[in-house]
Amino acid sequence: xxxxxxxxxxxxxxxxxxxxxxxxxxxxxxxxxxxxxxxxxxxxxxxxxxxxxxxxxxxxxxxxxxxxxxxxxxxxxxxxxxxxxxxxxxxxxxxxxxxxxxxxxxxxxxxxxxxxxxxxxxxxxxxxxxxxxxxxxxxxxxxxxxxxxxxxxxxxxxxxxxxxxxxxxxxxxxxxxxxxxxxxxxxxxxxxxxxxxxxxxxxxxxxxxxxxxxxxxxxxxxxxxxxxxxxxxxxxxxxxxxxxxxxxxxxxxxxxxxxxxxxxxxxxxxxxxxxxxxxxxxxxxxxxxxxxxxxxxxxxxxxxxxxxxxxxxxxxxxxxxxxxxxxxxxxxxxxxxxxxxxxxxxxxxxxxxxxxxxxxxxxxxxxxxxxxxxxxxxxxxxxxxxxxxxxxxxxxxxxxxxxxxxxxxxxxxxxxxxxxxxxxx
Amino acid sequence: xxxxxxxxxxxxxxxxxxxxxxxxxxxxxxxxxxxxxxxxxxxxxxxxxxxxxxxxxxxxxxxxxxxxxxxxxxxxxxxxxxxxxxxxxxxxxxxxxxxxxxxxxxxxxxxxxxxxxxxxxxxxxxxxxxxxxxxxxxxxxxxxxxxxxxxxxxxxxxxxxxxxxxxxxxxxxxxxxxxxxxxxxxxxxxxxxxxxxxxxxxxxxxxxxxxxxxxxxxxxxxxxxxxxxxxxxxxxxxxxxxxxxxxxxxxxxxxxxxxxxxxxxxxxxxxxxxxxxxxxxxxxxxxxxxxxxxxxxxxxxxxxxxxxxxxxxxxxxxxxxxxxxxxxxxxxxxxxxxxxxxxxxxxxxxxxxxxxxxxxxxxxxxxxxxxxxxxxxxxxxxxxxxxxxxxxxxxxxxxxxxxxxxxxxxxxxxxxxxxxxxxxx
Numbered sequence: 001x002x003x004x005x006x007x008x009x010x011x012x013x014x015x016x017x018x019x020x021x022x023x024x025x026x027x028x029x030x031x032x033x034x035x036x037x038x039x040x041x042x043x044x045x046x047x048x049x050x051x052x053x054x055x056x057x058x059x060x061x062x063x064x065x066x067x068x069x070x071x072x073x074x075x076x077x078x079x080x081x082x083x084x085x086x087x088x089x090x091x092x093x094x095x096x097x098x099x100x101x102x103x104x105x106x107x108x109x110x111x112x113x114x115x116x117x118x119x120x121x122x123x124x125x126x127x128x129x130x131x132x133x134x135x136x137x138x139x140x141x142x143x144x145x146x147x148x149x150x151x152x153x154x155x156x157x158x159x160x161x162x163x164x165x166x167x168x169x170x171x172x173x174x175x176x177x178x179x180x181x182x183x184x185x186x187x188x189x190x191x192x193x194x195x196x197x198x199x200x201x202x203x204x205x206x207x208x209x210x211x212x213x214x215x216x217x218x219x220x221x222x223x224x225x226x227x228x229x230x231x232x233x234x235x236x237x238x239x240x241x242x243x244x245x246x247x248x249x250x251x252x253x254x255x256x257x258x259x260x261x262x263x264x265x266x267x268x269x270x271x272x273x274x275x276x277x278x279x280x281x282x283x284x285x286x287x288x289x290x291x292x293x294x295x296x297x298x299x300x301x302x303x304x305x306x307x308x309x310x311x312x313x314x315x316x317x318x319x320x321x322x323x324x325x326x327x328x329x330x331x332x333x334x335x336x337x338x339x340x341x342x343x344x345x346x347x348x349x350x351x352x353x354x355x356x357x358x359x360x361x362x363x364x365x366x367x368x369x370x371x372x373x374x375x376x377x378x379x380x381x382x383x384x385x386x387x388x389x390x391x392x393x394x395x396x397x398x399x400x401x402x403x404x405x406x407x408x409x410x411x412x413x414x415x416x417x418x419x420x421x422x423x424x425x
Numbered sequence: 426x427x428x429x430x431x432x433x434x435x436x437x438x439x440x441x442x443x444x445x446x447x448x449x450x451x452x453x454x455x456x457x458x459x460x461x462x463x464x465x466x467x468x469x470x471x472x473x474x475x476x477x478x479x480x481x482x483x484x485x486x487x488x489x490x491x492x493x494x495x496x497x498x499x500x501x502x503x504x505x506x507x508x509x510x511x512x513x514x515x516x517x518x519x520x521x522x523x524x525x526x527x528x529x530x531x532x533x534x535x536x537x538x539x540x541x542x543x544x545x546x547x548x549x550x551x552x553x554x555x556x557x558x559x560x561x562x563x564x565x566x567x568x569x570x571x572x573x574x575x576x577x578x579x580x581x582x583x584x585x586x587x588x589x590x591x592x593x594x595x596x597x598x599x600x601x602x603x604x605x606x607x608x609x610x611x612x613x614x615x616x617x618x619x620x621x622x623x624x625x626x627x628x629x630x631x632x633x634x635x636x637x638x639x640x641x642x643x644x645x646x647x648x649x650x651x652x653x654x655x656x657x658x659x660x661x662x663x664x665x666x667x668x669x670x671x672x673x674x675x676x677x678x679x680x681x682x683x684x685x686x687x688x689x690x691x692x693x694x695x696x697x698x699x700x701x702x703x704x705x706x707x708x709x710x711x712x713x714x715x716x717x718x719x720x721x722x723x724x725x726x727x728x729x730x731x732x733x734x735x736x737x738x739x740x741x742x743x744x745x746x747x748x749x750x751x752x753x754x755x756x757x758x759x760x761x762x763x764x765x766x767x768x769x770x771x772x773x774x775x776x777x778x779x780x781x782x783x784x785x786x787x788x789x790x791x792x793x794x795x796x797x798x799x800x801x802x803x804x805x806x807x808x809x810x811x812x813x814x815x816x817x818x819x820x821x822x823x824x825x826x827x828x829x830x831x832x833x834x835x836x837x838x839x840x841x842x843x844x845x846x847x848x849x850x
Contacts (some may be wrong), residue, residue, distance in 0.1 A: 001450035031456065084712045085775075087782050106785035136727055143748070249674040251567035281769035303563055323568070350510075357512050360531035363458035367792070397718045 001208050006387045011366060013376075013387060014208035016215075021196025022225040024215055025376045026208035029369055035109040035204030038373035039120050040100040042199075042381045043192035045170030046313045047097070047300060050227040052191055058181040059188060062137070062172015065094040067185050069133055070125055071101070079119035088112040093171025096166055097313035097383060100374070109206060110214060117200075117218035120157070125182040125187040138174045145169075148248045148419045155244040156256040156319065157312075159415035162240040163232025166312045194224025201376045203369035230316050233265065239293075239415035247422045255327035259413035261309070267383020272392045277309040277318050277408070279393075280401040282345065282354045283339055284409065285320065290346075291337050298329055311382075318408045327418050338409030343402045351398040361388055426451065428635050431812045436791060437814055438801075439633035441640075446621025446648040449640055450801045451633035454794055460534040460629030463798035464545050465525040467624075467806045468617035471738045472522070473768075475652040477616055480822040483606040484613060487562070487597015490519040492610050494558055495550055496526070504544035513537040521591055522738035523806060525799070534631060535639060542625075542643035548614040550607040563599045565783050570594075573673045577844045580669040581681040581744065581778035582737075584840035587665040590739045594805025600727030626801045656739050660685060662708030664840035672847045680752035683744025684838035686734070692808020697817045700783070702734040702743050702833070704818075705826040707779045708747065708772065709763055709834065715771070716762050721747055736807075743833045763834030768827045787814055 001016035001024070016024040048059050072079045072092070083090040088105040092110075101120050103112050114140040144150050150169075157166045168176075202211050237260060261277060262268045285291045285307045295301045305322035324330060365371040384392075407413070426441035426449070439448040473484050497504045497517075508515040513530040515537075525543050551809050558671060569575050575594075582591045593601075627636050662685065690693045710716045710732045720726045730747035749755060790796040800811040809817075832838070 032792050034792045078718075081713060081718060084782075085778060087778065087785055089786075104789060106788045107781070132724070135724075139677050139727070139748075146674060146676050249571060252564050264700075288506060293503075293506060299557070299560075302564070323564070351689050353512065355511060356532070360512055363531045364529060367457050367459045367794070369792070406830075 001212050004387075009363065009366065009387065009388055011387060013385070016212045017019050018195060018216055018219060018247070019170050020219065020221060020246055021201045022215060023380060024212055025199065025201045025380070026211050027203040027372050027376070028208060029293065030205055032205050032369060033106050034104055034369050035106065036102065036104050036202065036373055037109070037116055038100055038102045038201045038221045038377055039111050039116055040199050040201070040377040041100050042097065043099050044095050044097040044313065045168070046165040046231060047192065047229050048165055049230040050191070051230070052225060052227045056230065057094045057117045059184060060172060061168045061176040062141075062170070063180055063184065063188055064099050065109060065171045066133065066137060066177055066180050067188055068092050068094045068425075070129065070185060071120055071123070072141065073129060074076055074119055074122060075124050079115060083112055083115050085393065087113055090116070094170065096170055098377065100377060104370070109204065110210065113202070113211065113406050114215050114218055117215065120421035121193065121219060121221065123186055125185045125191075127182050130180060130182050130185065134177055134180070137171065137177055139215070141169070141171055141174055142271060144171065148250045151246065151248060152254045152321065152417050152419045155246065156258060156417035157317070157351050159241040159244045159417060160258070160260050160317060161232075161235060164195050164235060164312070164315060166315070173201060178419070182415050187359070187408070191224070191227050194226070195219055195221055196223040197226050199380050201373035203372040229313075233395055235315070237262065237413055239413070242415060244415070244417045246419055248419050250419055250421050252325060253327050253421065254321075254323050254419040255417065256319055256321040257331050257414050257416040258317050259408050261316040261318055261408065263314050263316075268388070268392065271382065271384040271389070272396065274309055274311055275393055276390065276400055276404060277316070278288050278395045279351065279354055279358060279396060280404045280408070281307040281309065283351055283398070284341065284405045285334055286354070288350060288353070293332060295330065300324065300326065300333065303340050320394060331414065331416055335409050335411045335414060338405050339411070341402055341405045347402070348398055350424055351401065355393060355396070356392055359390060426637050426776050429812075432551055432588070432810065433826055434788065434791065436812060440716060441637045443620060443644060444648075445644065445646060447640060448624045449626065449637055449646050450626045452628040452797045452801070453631065453633060455630055457630050457794060458531050459529055459794050460531065460631060461527065461529050461627065461794035461798055462534070462538050463525055463527045463625070463626045464541055465523050465624050465802040466617050467622050468521065468524050468613075469520050469522040470593070471590040471656060472617065472654050473590055474655040475616070476565050476655070477650060477652045481655065484609060485597060486593045486601040487566075487595070488605060488609065488613055489524050490596045491558065491562060491602055491605050492613055493517050493519045493524050494562060495523060495554065495610060496545055496548070498549055498554060499544055499547060500549050504540060508537055508540050511537055511540065515541070519595065521595055523802065524612050525802060526735070527550065527798070527846055530797070532644070534629065534811070538627070538636065539643055542640065546618065546646065548611055548618075550608050550610045552685050555605060555607050555610065559602055559605070562596065562602055566594075566596055566599055566602070569596065573675045573679050576671065577679045577681045577746065577842050578672065581683060581840060581842035582742070584666040584669045585664045585683070585742060586657075586660055589660060589737070589740060590656060591740070607708065612633060616649070619651070620644055620646055621648040622651050624718055624802050624805050626798035628797040650729045654738075660740070662687065662838055667840060669840070669842045671844055673844050675844055675846050676754050677748045678749060678773060678846065679748050679844040680755065680842065681744055681746035682756050682839050682841040683742050684742040684833050684840070686743055686833065688739050688741075693813070693817065696807065696809040696814070697821065699734055699736055699741055700814065700818055701821045701825055701829060702741070703792070704741060704783060705711075705829045705833070706732040706734065706823060708776055708792050708823070708826050708828045709766065710759055711779070713775060715777065716759070719757060720755065723751065725751065725758065741813055752841070755839055756839065758836050760836045760839060763830050764836070766827055766830045768823050773823055776826065780818060780821070783818055786817060
């Protein structure tokens with residue numbers, strides 16, 4: 001494996017790649033008790049239409065998540081139970097752009113790593129077990145559809161995008177998953193779980209070379225074609241729909257509003273833009289800003305208010321959310337403040353403090369083996385590794401952030417999603 | 426400060442006590458970026474009736490949580506905003522038996538520690554700000570009351586206990602908090618935030634002595650009387666109410682069922698009983714058990730199923746919970762398996778693995794400065810410090826666990842709480 005030493009944070013990253021294209025990252029953490037492994041494929045809820053062998057293929061919404069559930073079934077055992085019995089805490093999740101399988105343990109790391117690599121790379125589905133899973137996931141979908149916090153975010157994405165697959169709920173609908181068959185699962189596994197579309201990240205107190213050896217021993221499949229993905233026609237800066245209101249069982253209105261961040265097809269530049277967006281949000285209306293204090297003390301917002309950036313495959317959103325009695329007043333106050341935002345001495349001083357906090361949060365994240373593995377997988381798929389972040393943050397200026405604020409929170413670019421209490425009238 | 430070196434886990438605990446009784450714990454973590462401080466009082470949602478100067482005093486439900494919210498107000502600034510501006514991430518929470526104030530940071534630890542000690546020990550309330558907070562917390566209460574997961578747990582406690590204050594929701598009701606005045610807050614602060622009722626726990630890469638010095642400089646109040654608390658008449662082993670069913674907006678029934686664990690007035694023995702209860706739950710129906718596999722594969726339970734122990738002031742509950750279509754079948758199957766539970770070779774082997782997993786989880790927890798501080802505060806209030814856990818776990822036998830299972834999950838001791846979907850008929 002190759003070694004990169006990051007002097008400014010005193011961390012070492014080992015990188016390796018198998019002949020079949022599987023990428024391996026190891027960050028040793030001396031003295032840690034916890035050992036963590038994260039095996040991920042660049043395949044998430046948004047990857048529903050892709051080109052393979054020159055053909056465009058459409059798959060049902062929710063397929064990546066469905067496949068994640070089913071992969072734990074091995075022909076003769078259940079991987080979740082086996083790894084739990086072997087002293088690990090295994091789990092998995094599917095986001096919009098990635099599916100990740102993971103475990104944490106203190107001893108028996110190598111045995112569990114073998115099991116992880118085995119079950120993720122062994123597809124095994126029967127029509128009967130697929131049918132049963134449709135029932136289980138169907139219930140999960142109904143729970144999610146009933147959840148006001150999920151609804152308010154999902155409706156914001158539906159309003160912002162005209163074409164992007166993030167419009168659809170990540171785990172699909174009861175109707176969409178009813179179209180999944182064992183064959184669809186085998187096909188998608190073959191395409192997206194091919195080693196050249198995957199990454200293995202490990203962190204803990206162990207020898208990087210032993211991890212490389214185990215990966216080479218277990219992942220012997222040939223490299224496959226990495227499919228081209230279709231995330232829909234390019235989107236303009238304006239939202240598809242300005243306002244999306246629904247009624248649900250809530251005590252107080254829930255709101256989310258924000259705008260799209262236009263994509264840059266360069267890993268480092270894109271990462272810089274997202275980090276800048278985070279800083280800009282804090283500068284405008286974070287906990288330490290004047291605007292936050294003003295809105296809080298006037299009772300317009302409460303501690304549920306949050307502002308930040310959400311990264312999606314090949315796009316991102318900047319958004320504010322929370323619960324309050326008059327959401328539209330928050331939208332107006334915030335966009336007004338944004339459109340007239342100017343950099344004075346106070347803003348400059350706050351921005352310097354925010355950069356320091358951001359660096360502090362980044363360093364604090366290095367104490368967590370989970371965080372190290374997840375950010376390396378994401379960073380790899382986005383083309384910019386996390387240990388570069390400190391350098392990138394130092395390049396961001398307050399003027400950049402101010403320009404971003406004025407644009408991103410201008411009224412014409414915003415979409416607003418609200419969940420109102422049911423009018424019992 | 427005094428030093429205890431725990432050889433089996435290679436950790437050092439520094440302990441100290443100011444003359445006024447404030448207890449201080451510091452666990453240095455060499456090489457960590459994150460620094461964490463946790464300042465807690467043994468005062469939570471259950472401490473509503475207490476004896477002081479020979480008099481029994483009653484306070485409204487939700488007062489500890491209300492006081493937590495208000496303490497961030499200083500005469501001339503808001504502590505949350507000030508610490509955020511100074512590069513820390515501050516927060517607070519109120520549980521049934523404790524209120525804790527905390528921050529995380531990487532630099533500027535000492536400045537932030539001074540601010541933390543300052544604002545927690547400085548009561549400042551006006552009738553106007555109390556009125557305003559009643560509105561804010563009133564909204565929080567309505568959110569919580571509307572939450573099906575909270576409802577199913579709270580209704581279980583209501584069913585199990587006849588007298589214990591855990592019956593009431595930790596943050597009170599709109600009605601109970603309406604009785605809080607600035608004077609009530611000053612009184613409760615004086616009683617429960619006196620140094621002899623409090624503990625300061627810090628973990629990170631720093632010198633323990635400097636923390637002691639800052640505490641001695643900032644916490645100069647005299648020791649107060651530690652009040653005697655009334656948690657209601659002693660409870661028998663049987664539940665007050667066998668079944669509690671309500672209807673809410675859920676897609677699928679939510680359930681929680683369990684029984685009371687009788688209290689032992691000895692810190693080490695009580696801790697041993699709780700650790701044993703955790704192991705017993707895993708042995709009977711945890712992820713790695715035969716019963717779990719059987720119930721899961723027959724579709725009776727899904728991955729939402731969980732079983733474990735909940736610790737409350739001077740009592741505890743053992744409980745199983747989750748979502749499924751036929752909760753009563755889960756209750757029957759589990760209590761049936763518990764009542765006829767026998768220790769064979771398989772159970773013995775599983776128990777050994779579970780002990781190893783439990784030790785692994787404990788060690789993994791030592792990588793987290795947050796976890797170290799929280800468990801030391803809790804351990805101090807319960808009379809048994811966490812670094813003793815490994816010794817205690819090794820003493821627990823599978824026969825103890827089996828006897829516990831047969832008793833705790835016997836049908837007559839169980840209460841069942843269910844949230845059903847609203848019948849739209």
